[in-house]
Amino acid sequence: MANVRVPAMLRPAVGGERSVAADGRTLRELIDNVDQRHPGFAGQLLDPDGQQRSFVNIYVNDEDVRYLGGLETPVAEGDVISILPAVAGG
């Protein structure tokens, strides 16, 4: 199980939870796993073609997955997944 930390903007998609546990060998599998329980979650992170949205960053243990293996980045037991949508408030 990995721990997905959900930012305020995306919490409505997971029933208001601040973090959710998820299974998967890769980031994509993990997102699918969360989406099975919270339909619509994946659509917040991925475009209709299943690619990562350019304004939503995903980190596995504080590393941006764009510089790792993208959605195929391996995820291990206990990893922490952080999701950061772009925000502009100031």
Next chain:
Amino acid sequence: MSETNGTANGTVGPALSLDQARRYARHIILPEVGSIGQRKLLAAKVLLIGAGGLGSPAALYLAAAGVGTIGIVDYDTVDLSNLHRQIIHGHANIGRPKVDSVRERLADVNPDVNVVAYNELLTSENALDVIKDYDVVVNGSDNFPARYLVNDACYLLGKPLVDGTLFRFEGRANVFLPGQGCYRCLFPAPPPPGAVPSCAEAGVLGAMCGVIGTIQAVETIKLLLELGEPLVNRLLLFDSLSMEFREVRIPRDPNCPLCGDNPTIHELIDYEAFCGAPVTTLG
């Protein structure tokens, strides 16, 4: 585009007066600051983009710290709905230009400070001219077109950019040094218009502005004095509900169209077209 270490020009201002020695005594007694450091602050020029939630605490602390020239860009007027978080403005300032309110407040905080007010919209036409004379830029804008505009202008001019954002109970802060990554490396493209709610739509805990804006002031002073380890290539995340600070790494993207190995952006572009939304620099 030449790379810089991102620090200020390091100019040391004239010797401190007796009043200044008293005013800044608790800075001067810090070995890392001292009289020379304080004189550097007095000679420094910092530009604040937006006199809003982030710009308010940043401006107050930078002025109190004795940053000698503080530029402020904001074309808005003070609204009642600003006052729960934009602490530089008072009730009596409602309806007045924010830059006037800032100028008066900072003059009271510290008469050493020269406030340069830009009561105008920052645009692709004027941004380079406005920013070019400053040592550090503090971003407190509240929309994506302004964030990409400020990012690109700072990179093209080789200026350090101290960034901060707010959303509800969460905040982020980091420093972009030219050549070491930029906002486009962090977010290659803006969200489609309407996909991400603004603070006006989503709300923000007013005191959050103090946390993030003050961190921006601290990072600015560190850059000016070349102290410590700035938030470079690190994005600081603050969640006030869990009262947690965390960091994620934000590397420079070698494919970045602005600061990558083969850049395609060499001048400011049309940011309204890029973001599909109008540029504003309101805080």
